[in-house]
Amino acid sequence: MARVLAGCLKADFSPRILAKSRWTPDQSSLTGIERRKNLAEAYTVKQPDRVAGRRVLLVDDIMTTGTTAQEVAKTLKKVGAKTLIVATAAVVS
Numbered sequence: 001m002a003r004v005l006a007g008c009l010k011a012d013f014s015p016r017i018l019a020k021s022r023w024t025p026d027q028s029s030l031t032g033i034e035r036r037k038n039l040a041e042a043y044t045v046k047q048p049d050r051v052a053g054r055r056v057l058l059v060d061d062i063m064t065t066g067t068t069a070q071e072v073a074k075t076l077k078k079v080g081a082k083t084l085i086v087a088t089a090a091v092v093s
Helices: 002-009 032-039 067-078
Strands: 018-020 043-045 055-063 083-091
Touching: 002 055, 018 067, 032 067, 043 067, 055 067, 067 083
Parallel strands: 055 083
Antiparallel strands: 018 043
């Protein structure tokens, strides 16, 4: 999905720019509060220079509580992402 969006937008596609810095349990079995604790500082940016000062499109296939997108956005902002846009295929409520 992200590759197709990047192509349509004529934007760079960097699928491995983020990495989990530690193992985390599956989010589906957790409450909203547990999800936030579970993912707190769980991501790192492998190539901060590719993010700093740029607009970043974050693609998340399914958004439930938004915790993953929020935590990844914080991580990207820490390394200097200028603007973050989140695109989601499905929202579960």
